[in-house]
Amino acid sequence: MCGEMRLDLANHFRSLSLGYFNQNSSGYLLSTLTKDLSNFELVITHALPSIVKTVVMATLVLIGTFFINWKLALAECVVLAVAFPILAWDNRLVERHGAKKRQLNAKMISIVLEYIKGMKVFKSHNMTSTHFSRMSDTLDAIRKTNVKMSVPTSMYAIIANFLLPLVLLAGSYLFLGGTITPDRLIAFMLMSLALSALLISFEHSYNLLKDLKLAAVNLEKAYDTKPLPYQEENVTLTHFDVAFDHVDFSYNHQADVLHDISFHAKEGSTTALIGPSGSGKSTVASLIARFWDVTQGCIRIGGRDVRELNPDGLLHYISEVFQENTLLADTIYNNIKAGRDSATEEEVIAAAKAAHCHEFIKKLPEGYHTHLSEGGNTLSGGEKQRIAIARAILKDAPILLLDESTASLDADNEAKINQALDRLMKGKTVFVIAHRLNTIQNAGQIILLNQGRIEEMGTHAELLKKHGHYFEMVQEQEKAKA
Numbered sequence: 454m455c456g457e458m459r460l461d462l463a464n465h466f467r468s469l470s471l472g473y474f475n476q477n478s479s480g481y482l483l484s485t486l487t488k489d490l491s492n493f494e495l496v497i498t499h500a501l502p503s504i505v506k507t508v509v510m511a512t513l514v515l516i517g518t519f520f521i522n523w524k525l526a527l528a529e530c531v532v533l534a535v536a537f538p539i540l541a542w543d544n545r546l547v548e549r550h551g552a553k554k555r556q557l558n559a560k561m562i563s564i565v566l567e568y569i570k571g572m573k574v575f576k577s578h579n580m581t582s583t584h585f586s587r588m589s590d591t592l593d594a595i596r597k598t599n600v601k602m603s604v605p606t607s608m609y610a611i612i613a614n615f616l617l618p619l620v621l622l623a624g625s626y627l628f629l630g631g632t633i634t635p636d637r638l639i640a641f642m643l644m645s646l647a648l649s650a651l652l653i654s655f656e657h658s659y660n661l662l663k664d665l666k667l668a669a670v671n672l673e674k675a676y677d678t679k680p681l682p683y684q685e686e687n688v689t690l691t692h693f694d695v696a697f698d699h700v701d702f703s704y705n706h707q708a709d710v711l712h713d714i715s716f717h718a719k720e721g722s723t724t725a726l727i728g729p730s731g732s733g734k735s736t737v738a739s740l741i742a743r744f745w746d747v748t749q750g751c752i753r754i755g756g757r758d759v760r761e762l763n764p765d766g767l768l769h770y771i772s773e774v775f776q777e778n779t780l781l782a783d784t785i786y787n788n789i790k791a792g793r794d795s796a797t798e799e800e801v802i803a804a805a806k807a808a809h810c811h812e813f814i815k816k817l818p819e820g821y822h823t824h825l826s827e828g829g830n831t832l833s834g835g836e837k838q839r840i841a842i843a844r845a846i847l848k849d850a851p852i853l854l855l856d857e858s859t860a861s862l863d864a865d866n867e868a869k870i871n872q873a874l875d876r877l878m879k880g881k882t883v884f885v886i887a888h889r890l891n892t893i894q895n896a897g898q899i900i901l902l903n904q905g906r907i908e909e910m911g912t913h914a915e916l917l918k919k920h921g922h923y924f925e926m927v928q929e930q931e932k933a934k935a
């Protein structure tokens with residue numbers, strides 16, 4: 454059941470807009486997907502049986518003790534009457550501070566993750582100590598909250614442990630006074646021993662239940678964020694022109710990143726997006742793939758508003774090669790095959806050859822079956838890029854988004870890859886984001902973005918004639934090359 458819940462939640466996360474992942478730290482997501490769901494597991498397998506046992510047995514034992522000696526049994530009831538309100542107090546503390554405790558724990562996980570992932574940066578910039586202070590600050594805050602929150606349960610545990618000595622004391626008093634016989638006293642002590650053990654073990658289950666309560670609130674919150682809405686479940690597109698109609702966009706309702714973007718990319722044409730870094734080129738590409746939804750205006754593919762379409766279905770028609778390509782910790786073969794699940798081995802190898810991966814893959818000790826490390830970090834940037842290109846070639850989708858996809862290639866490889874890309878781009882609606890302007894001169898249209906606005910738009914020849922910003926950029930690059 455927990456496995457299913459985990460898969461379901463993972464799927465839910467995937468269906469959300471990328472904005473969700475901007476707003477929630479990796480530590481939060483990780484602890485939701487792992488710890489929160491483990492809580493259910495623990496409660497169902499351990500806490501529930503133990504709580505049922507405790508309640509049934511404790512009631513029976515208590516009733517039994519009344520039959521033996523009602524005075525002693527009353528003493529026991531006094532202990533219980535003190536212990537249980539403490540748990541109620543604890544409950545209130547959980548309500549007040551529980552969310553904060555979880556936040557701190559998530560922050561801790563985030564810091565640890567950041568530390569491990571950024572090890573290279575920390576080492577090379579000697580940032581170890583400053584980073585540790587952030588970690589120790591968080592740990593300190595966790596310690597404070599934990600101390601505050603564990604007072605009631607500690608008190609409960611002490612009282613539960615006191616039950617036996619207390620009853621022993623009272624029992625001895627009664628025995629010396631001659632009001633209880635030794636056999637009854639022994640029977641009573643044995644029962645009290647059982648009761649005390651039950652009360653002590655109840656604390657453990659109670660703590661699990663407490664965690665479950667917080668986890669459930671958290672999971673509910675995770676499910677509260679609704680997936681990107683759509684009207685059409687099974688998307689069938691027949692045309693693949695892309696139109697932006699007065700699109701405004703901002704990440705997380707902050708300042709606008711794109712303003713009033715309108716253009717039309719004909720089916721089968723190539724559109725180049727250029728502009729200074731931070732001008733919004735990658736954002737335009739992400740909007741086409743509906744990783745985010747526009748704030749104003751609309752984006753149409755084949756005449757259909759992308760917001761009507763199921764994002765999963767839409768992505769069947771789109772291949773992307775990004776600036777940074779994440780590979781999965783799987784074999785190279787499976788990484789390429791991820792482009793199209795139904796591909797045969799010949800097709801995978803043909804795609805690898807077309808993307809100029811085949812040579813370097815063959816040289817690896819296990820060839821296509823070499824296992825990559827997490828994120829594909831055992832390969833160079835250029836190699837990762839070429840595998841991502843092979844994946845896109847295999848997918849063969851009618852819309853292609855290339856975000857600086859030749860950025861991490863050396864000149865020799867770039868020429869080869871450009872050949873492969875040319876073949877891939879044929880007949881497709883392509884968006885290329887490139888730094889080197891010489892690579893995009895043949896594009897059907899060139900869109901120059903600046904601070905989220907379209908500054909110039911047209912073919913290479915048209916833009917040159919304008920003697921505007923594009924003209925300057927081309928001249929600058931020519932100069933640099935010379």
Ligand SMILES: Nc1ncnc2c1ncn2[C@@H]1O[C@H](COP(=O)(O)OP(=O)(O)O)[C@@H](O)[C@H]1O
Nearest residue numbers: 475704710728729730731732733734735736737
């Ligand atoms: N995930 C994000 N969350 C918030 N702001 C972002 C995000 N990605 C990019 N931005 C901001 O949006 C602007 C445009 O970024 P981007 O489209 O990546 O530019 P380009 O690809 O042209 O370099 C930048 O100012 C950047 O800081």
Ligand SMILES: [Mg+2]
Nearest residue numbers: 734735776856
């Ligand atoms: Mg970019």
